[in-house]
Amino acid sequence: MHSVPSVHRQVQLSATPDGLPRPEDFTVAEVPVPPRAPGEVLVRNGAFLVSAALLRTLIGAAAAGLPGPRAGDPLPGAAIGEVVAAPGSSGLRPGELVGHDLGWREYAVVPVDRCRRLGNTLPDPLAHLSQGWTAYAALTRAAAVGTGDTVLITGAAGAVGSLAGQIARRLGASRVIGTTGSPAKSEFLTTRLGYDAVVVRGSEPISDQLAKAAPDGIDVALDTVGGEQLQAAVQAARPHARFVLVGALSSQLAAKGAGTTAAVELDLVPIVLKRIRMQGFNAADHPGALDEWTPRFGDWLRAGSIQFPHVRIRGIEQAARAFQEVVEGRHIGAVFVEL
Known part of the structure; x- marks a missing residue:
């Protein structure tokens, strides 16, 4: 005992x-x-x-x-x-x-x-x-990722993002794009986690990089950081794109009184004209997703098909x-x- x-x-x-x-x-x-x-x-x-x-x-x-x-x-x-x-x-x-x-x-x-x-x-x-459960619930419940989708994951090297891109691929996404803060992380995301392209903050404007990475636009955005990356995602969205917001770290850190707010200026014109759906999300509202995620995650880990x-x-x-x-x-x- x-x-x-x-x-x-x-x-x-x-x-x-x-x-x-x-x-x-x-x-x-x-x-x-x-x-x-x-x-x-x-x-x-x-x-x-x-x-x-x-x-x-x-x-x-x-x-x-x-x-x-x-x-x-x-x-x-x-x-x-x-x-x-x-x-x-x-x-x-x-x-x-x-x-x-x-x-x-x-x-x-x-x-x-x-x-x-x-x-x-x-x-x-x-x-x-x-935190793969958060990514899985957001991508299956809110974004409904399907075959052929182009998916953007902001904060792709974080706890959510490092699994989200891999999950999106297994749900049928044809192209997965991430954002991150350094070339070293970018290389890890593309060589180890299967991202097709990565936008690196601080090199050239994020909107320009995203336009090159997704010339035909994006269908889904899973956003963990807010700020300029969310602004660029709106510009790159295809009609009827689905945006799921699970965090706002970049905006929080940039805000006055760090962390208390997460203000970001969004252009409403493309949101309205493209009929973009934008949803705040908490995985705790979808406990059934955890019951699905855990055995699938276990199978993927044992098969070596997910990192x-x-x-x-x-x-x-x-x-x-x-x-x-x-x-x-x-x-x-x-x-x-x-x-």
């Missing part, structure tokens, strides 16, 4: 960020392991996802008047771990692998209904933390640095902190 320590470590806010969070806004605190109440599961976390989407939780929520973490609160985030103790009625057994949303800490007490049994569907347990780019960072004390690096776009794919 696993021996539970009396204390554990968690990453919490040392101060509410004023603008873009800095490493000094976080601290690793040693706190008592919380007691488990009826209907709760004690989980020893093995790893958690470090995602730029945390910006919305830390800053965007406060700006919108919504509840979010305050100084002294632990951070939320997707995690996987082993069950230590659970109610007998839950069906969960000690040692079983589960997923939940209370990462950034070594132990978590999770309500049974927020624990997801993972099993061995995926060959690598960390793959359960991939899962990710970075493993060891140690909870590295979490704040890892978050800063994710926001700055230093890595390709998903970033995990292993405990």
Whole structure:
């Protein structure tokens, strides 16, 4: 039987960020392991996802008047771990692998209904933390990618984008184009992940590069960054193009008071004339997509027909640095902190 320590470590806010969070806004605190109440599961976390989407939780929520973490609160985030103790009625057994949303800490007490049994569907347990589900749900539910589509993925080297292009191809897309921030990432996307062309920010105007990469226009855009890239996508859209917006990192970072807003000026004329459909999207609204995605992802991984780019960072004390690096776009794919 696993021996539970009396204390554990968690990453919490040392101060509410004023603008873009800095490493000094976080601290690793040693706190008592919380007691488990009826209907709760004690989980020893093995790893958690470090995602730029945390910006919305830390800053965007406060700006919108919504509840979010305050100084002294632990951070939320997707995690996987082993069950230590659970109610007998839950069906969960000690040692079983589960997923939940209370990462950034070594132990978590999770309500049974927020624990997801993972099993061995995926060959690598960390793959359960991939953001491929977001890409899959957006491309199948909102964009309905089909045979012959030309698909644009902005932020193609990120946790969502690095899988989105590969998924679009498997859904029938004939041409997949990405955007990224460096020639090195561009080469990785084309040589390793199967992108047909990549637009690199900062070389020549994005709209000019996209016009060359997609001379006949695009049918689908999966946008994770907003800003100039979304503007260029509107100009390149074919009639009845489907745009799915899952993030706005570029616009957030460029905005005054970084992260609190994601303003972008869009030309409404082509949107109206081309009848472009533009939809904000959250995969959590489509839980059925996860049930489809997980076995398909597992099959693709075992067959070697899809790559899962990710970075493993060891140690909870590295979490704040890892978050800063994710926001700055230093890595390709998903970033995990292993405990």
